[in-house]
Amino acid sequence: MTNFDSTAGSPGQVRFFNPGPVWVRPQVMQALTGPMLSHRSQAFMDLYGRILEKLPKVFRTARTAHTLATSATGVWESALVSCVEGPVLALSNGAFSGKWGEMASRLGLETDTVKFEWGESVKPDAVKKKLAEKKYAAVTVVHSETSTGVISDLAAIAKVVHENSDALLFADAVTSVAGTRVETDEWGLDVVLTGSQKAFALPPGLALFAVSERAMAAAKKKKFRGLYLDLVDIEAFAAKKQTPTTPCLPLLYALDVQLDHILAEGIENRWARHGAMRKAVEDWAERNGFRVLAEAGAHSPTVTSLIPPEGVNAEELNKTLKGMKWTTGSGYGKLKSTNVRIGHMGDVDVASVEAYLKAHEEAMASMRSKAGSAA
Ligand SMILES: Cc1ncc(COP(=O)(O)O)c(C=O)c1O
Numbered sequence: 001m002t003n004f005d006s007t008a009g010s011p012g013q014v015r016f017f018n019p020g021p022v023w024v025r026p027q028v029m030q031a032l033t034g035p036m037l038s039h040r041s042q043a044f045m046d047l048y049g050r051i052l053e054k055l056p057k058v059f060r061t062a063r064t065a066h067t068l069a070t071s072a073t074g075v076w077e078s079a080l081v082s083c084v085e086g087p088v089l090a091l092s093n094g095a096f097s098g099k100w101g102e103m104a105s106r107l108g109l110e111t112d113t114v115k116f117e118w119g120e121s122v123k124p125d126a127v128k129k130k131l132a133e134k135k136y137a138a139v140t141v142v143h144s145e146t147s148t149g150v151i152s153d154l155a156a157i158a159k160v161v162h163e164n165s166d167a168l169l170f171a172d173a174v175t176s177v178a179g180t181r182v183e184t185d186e187w188g189l190d191v192v193l194t195g196s197q198k199a200f201a202l203p204p205g206l207a208l209f210a211v212s213e214r215a216m217a218a219a220k221k222k223k224f225r226g227l228y229l230d231l232v233d234i235e236a237f238a239a240k241k242q243t244p245t246t247p248c249l250p251l252l253y254a255l256d257v258q259l260d261h262i263l264a265e266g267i268e269n270r271w272a273r274h275g276a277m278r279k280a281v282e283d284w285a286e287r288n289g290f291r292v293l294a295e296a297g298a299h300s301p302t303v304t305s306l307i308p309p310e311g312v313n314a315e316e317l318n319k320t321l322k323g324m325k326w327t328t329g330s331g332y333g334k335l336k337s338t339n340v341r342i343g344h345m346g347d348v349d350v351a352s353v354e355a356y357l358k359a360h361e362e363a364m365a366s367m368r369s370k371a372g373s374a375a
Contacts, residue, residue: 014352016327019146019303019343020175021197021204027257028202034253044249045241047256052238054259058200058267059177059192059210061184064238067255068207068229069248072174072195075207076100078229079138079170079191080107082219086137087112089130089167091122093152094145095333096172101140112136118335119305121298122152124160131160136167137218138190143182144175147332149305149341150294151176158187168215174198177208178262179274179302179345190215191231196251199274199302201346202258206251211235261347274301277344277353281306284357293339302345305331307338312364314340320363326356 016023037044055065068074080088080103088109090101093116104111114130116122122141131139139161144151154171161169168190173182177192179199184192190212197204211219211231219231227233233244262270278301285292289309292299308314314330315337321328331339340360344353 014348015325015356017329017343017348017353017356018327019329019341020195020345022199022201022343022346023348024201024203025258025261025347027261028254031254031257032203032250034250036249039242039247039249044247047252048243048247049241050256051252051259052241054263055208055255056210058259058262059184059208060182060186060267061210063185063210063213064235065208065210066234066238067243067247067252068209068234069205069243069245069251070207070229071204072172072193072198072207073103074229075191075193075209076103076140076170076172077107078209078231078234079168079193079211079215080104080109081229082225082231083168083191083215083222084109084138084218085222086110087134089114089127089134089136089139091127091139091141091152091157092116093120093122093148093150094118094142095147096174097122097140097142097145100142100170100172104140118148119150119293120295121150122157124153124156127157128160128164131164131167136165138168138170139165140170140172142172142174143177144173144180144300144302146175146300146303147305147335148293149300149303150298151180151300152298154189155183155187158189162188168212168218175300175302175345178267178270180271180300184210184212188212196255199270199345200255200258200262202251202254205248206255208255271301273349274345276350277301277348278304280350280353281342281344281357284354288361293335302343303329304342304344305335305339306342308340312367314338316367317360317363320367321359324359324363326359328356
């Protein structure tokens with residue numbers, strides 16, 4: 001295997017810096033090859049029981065944390081179809097938060113949006129103002145907007161929502177949980193979710209999430225909740241250490257192994273490592289004339305969207321890095337041609353992020369020399 005392979009090597013050698021799916025440790029890849037089991041067997045219940053024991057520790061909840069064989073988006077839908085009958089307030093400050101609001105309208109729910117510029121965090125005061133205007137059944141928010149590299153103050157947003165309404169708070173923690181502090185119980189997050197391919201550093205295909213008692217009570221009152229995404233069914237089966245439908249067994253083997261790794265590292269140490277990777281990117285950007293898109297004080301610990309200095313073309317930089325066998329993130333959506341995105345999440349470390357940033361310097365030097373010889 002080469003270093004270009006997304007699963008090869010040790011953290012210090014990684015050349016795969018996509019903002020998800022992220023690099024996966026070889027030990028985790030190995031775990032995917034466990035034997036097939038009936039998901040109603042004791043062996044499965046032993047495996048799932050171990051996961052249900054460990055997963056809540058990462059979500060910081062005394063309740064159950066769940067898995068579902070969908071990508072993260074499946075749980076956006078699960079929360080809405082299981083729990084919500086009234087209007088939804090979508091807090092939108094980037095591509096993913098905007099899309100969650102769009103999903104609510106596509107489901108036929110009356111949806112209002114509080115919109116912030118790309119690069120801005122969600123402002124609790126604006127949320128409070130909107131909540132005073134109307135009664136909402138649920139509020140959706142994205143903690144770390146992967147499209148812009150902005151992290152919002154989820155604790156403050158949760159406080160405003162709970163102090164000023166009875167709305168359920170649904171939090172997308174796709175690029176935050178397992179990478180930075182997410183306190184499900186302490187902050188009162190009613191549904192909080194991620195996908196396996198982000199800070200958990202697993203292959204894609206599995207959603208991981210927790211549901212509050214309040215959200216579960218709302219779901220039990222709702223008559224039509226669909227079937228595959230029904231939180232009531234999911235919780236009832238979890239009580240038997242099972243899933244309602246066939247689970248993605250290979251990913252559960254991998255999750256079991258990876259949870260041991262995450263808990264052995266220590267969840268707070270893991271947050272600190274992500275904080276150190278963010279700082280390495282910020283310092284490098286400052287030294288090299290790159291501007292961080294995210295507003296000051298709201299830089300995500302897991303992903304950074306950077307605007308290159310005058311004269312450096314973002315798309316050419318990405319192309320050059322790809323040619324040098326680095327997997328890198330381009331700007332997202334409308335920022336595709338103007339920004340580069342650095343994923344710094346999962347099991348990679350500061351040394352590997354620094355090597356990746358150094359490669360940007362080499363790529364820019366090669367672009368300059370190419371432009372010089374063409375002139
Ligand atoms: C913040 C955020 N929310 C939701 C998603 C969608 O996740 P998935 O593709 O796993 O459904 C992503 C994917 O990158 C994301 O970054």
